[in-house]
Amino acid sequence: MKQCHFIGLDTHGQFCDMAAVDQQGQLVARGRCATNISALVNVLEQVPEPRRLVIEEGPLADWLWRNLRTRVDGMTVCEPRRNRLIAADGDKDDPIDAEKLAQLFRGGYVKAVHHTESLTMAIFKQHVLLYQQRVSQRVAEGHRARSLLRRHGIMVREKDFAPADQRADLLRRLPEDSTLREDVELLWESYDLAVKHEDKLRRRMIQLAKKEALLQRFVELPGLGWIRAATLYVFLDTPWRFLSKAKLWKYLGIGLERHRSGNGPERLQVPRFCNRVLKSTILGAAKSAIAQGDNPFADQHQRWIEAGLSSKLARRNVARSLAATLWGLWKNGSAYRPEWVGVAAAANPATKVSG
Numbered sequence: 001m002k003q004c005h006f007i008g009l010d011t012h013g014q015f016c017d018m019a020a021v022d023q024q025g026q027l028v029a030r031g032r033c034a035t036n037i038s039a040l041v042n043v044l045e046q047v048p049e050p051r052r053l054v055i056e057e058g059p060l061a062d063w064l065w066r067n068l069r070t071r072v073d074g075m076t077v078c079e080p081r082r083n084r085l086i087a088a089d090g091d092k093d094d095p096i097d098a099e100k101l102a103q104l105f106r107g108g109y110v111k112a113v114h115h116t117e118s119l120t121m122a123i124f125k126q127h128v129l130l131y132q133q134r135v136s137q138r139v140a141e142g143h144r145a146r147s148l149l150r151r152h153g154i155m156v157r158e159k160d161f162a163p164a165d166q167r168a169d170l171l172r173r174l175p176e177d178s179t180l181r182e183d184v185e186l187l188w189e190s191y192d193l194a195v196k197h198e199d200k201l202r203r204r205m206i207q208l209a210k211k212e213a214l215l216q217r218f219v220e221l222p223g224l225g226w227i228r229a230a231t232l233y234v235f236l237d238t239p240w241r242f243l244s245k246a247k248l249w250k251y252l253g254i255g256l257e258r259h260r261s262g263n264g265p266e267r268l269q270v271p272r273f274c275n276r277v278l279k280s281t282i283l284g285a286a287k288s289a290i291a292q293g294d295n296p297f298a299d300q301h302q303r304w305i306e307a308g309l310s311s312k313l314a315r316r317n318v319a320r321s322l323a324a325t326l327w328g329l330w331k332n333g334s335a336y337r338p339e340w341v342g343v344a345a346a347a348n349p350a351t352k353v354s355g
Contacts, residue, residue, distance in 0.1 A: 005029075007044065007053045007072070008102030011060045016040060019099035020047045021106055027099060035060070037067045044071055054105040056080040057113045062122055065115045078110035081273075116237045124208055125234035131201040132231070132277050138194035145187040152180070161188065162195075205230055217329060220336040222297055223289030223322060231281045232326065239330040245320075248327055253279030254319045270316070286319035296341035297322055 003023050010017040013035060020029040029047050033039040044053065052074040055064055061077045069075040083104055104110050116122050142158040149156055154173050161167055167188060171181055209215045209230040218229035242248040249255030253274030258267070289297040297318050304314035321342050329336055 002048075002050055004073075005047050005049075005051045006102045006106040007047055007051055008098040008100070008105060009040075009053060009055045009064075010098040010101065011035065011055055011058065011064065013060075016043075017098040018043050019102050020051070021099065021102045023106070025103060025106060030099070040064075040068060041071050044068070049073065052076070052105070054078055054101055054110060056083065056101065061113070062115055066117070066119060066122070076105065076110060077113045077115050078105070079113050082109075082111040114237060114241055121234065121237065124230075125237075127201065127205060127208065128231055128234045129277075131198065131205055131227075134194055134198045134201055138191065138198050141187060141191040141194050145184065145191055148184055148187060149174075161191075164192075202227065209233075214330065217335055218326060221285075221289075221322065221326060222292050222295040223285035223287070224326075228281050228285050231277065235275065235278050239327050242327070245324045245327065248323055249320050251275070251278070252282050252319075252323055254282060254316055254323065282319045282323055283315065286315050286322055289322060290315065290318060296338050300342055 005020050005022055005028060007018060007020045015032055016035050018029070018031045018033070019027060022028050031043045031046065033043045044051065050073040053068060053072045054076045055061060055078070057077055057080055065075065065077055078101075083101065101110075116125065139158075142162075145161060146156060146158065149161075149170065152174055154170060156170065161170060171184065174180055174184065206226045209226045212230075212233065215226070215229045215233055218224055218233065219226060224232075236248075236251075242251065246255055250271055251274070253271055253276070255271065286297065289295060290301045292298065300321055301314050301318050304317055305311065309317070325336070325341055328334075328340075
């Protein structure tokens with residue numbers, strides 16, 4: 001049997017460093033090339049087959065994944081946070097980083113990051129991310145405008161200056177200073193531009209979402225509109241990457257992690273590190289489903305409240321139930337069936353957790 005070679009690739013905008021080690025950890029190849037696909041393929045092909053490649057998650061990772069994974073016998077995009085403490089030990093430069101990455105990969109110490117194989121899905125995900133960024137920008141610009149007005153005793157919320165016809169009255173309440181008024185108007189211009197971009201991106205996202213048959217089934221669930229359905233779809237990509245509901249919940253930031261030290265008590269808490277967009281999406285969907293009422297998720301929430309759980313924990317449990325339902329219909333290709341919600345979990349008592 002041929003010996004497998006493990007290749008670490010340290011990527012940068014202008015150049016990439018490559019290091020390859022064999023199964024015994026001996027360095028067998030090292031190289032540097034420009035960051036373009038033809039140059040990278042040429043460097044990789046200098047390493048004998050079978051060869052497995054690892055790179056760290058970053059701005060170039062998705063592009064490299066789609067273009068290099070067919071050139072090697074296996075490719076992994078890994079989580080750089082997991083590698084940081086080990087890789088930072090000792091000397092550091094780009095060739096050394098590439099070799100350390102290869103050694104971590106050989107030892108099985110890297111944590112894989114999922115990447116979609118479809119360019120169409122990758123572009124859809126980038127569009128969703130851009131929309132989420134514009135929402136954050138709009139909120140930030142609104143906070144800046146509110147903060148400046150508050151410094152002069154004008155207490156307002158975003159909705160008080162979002163309509164342009166309400167701004168003249170706010171300006172009249174400011175001190176008679178042209179610089180101050182110009183600053184406020186400049187912040188409102190930035191806010192208006194963010195609102196315009198957000199609206200444009202939202203309309204385009206809904207158009208794309210409505211073309212997906214799967215998302216047409218997603219939006220049948222209470223609490224899920226086109227935006228939330230599209231966000232869950234592009235971030236999760238496929239239901240088959242999760243071996244269980246528990247792993248799905250952890251990825252969404254609503255699962256449980258166990259912590260115990262020595263003879264101390266065991267503690268259950270939600271993950272500290274998670275995708276915040278996904279977490280806010282599934283929790284927001286749960287909150288909407290509860291508010292809508294007259295659906296199985298609202299009924300579950302009421303039962304958990306009556307069982308003594310806090311509103312926060314009951315809402316998180318609803319989010320888990322909603323995620324499990326979505327995951328199930330995604331895997332088996334079925335439509336949403338309200339009578340199936342919570343059937344397996346109905347006999348289990350609610351779990352109180354911290355966090």
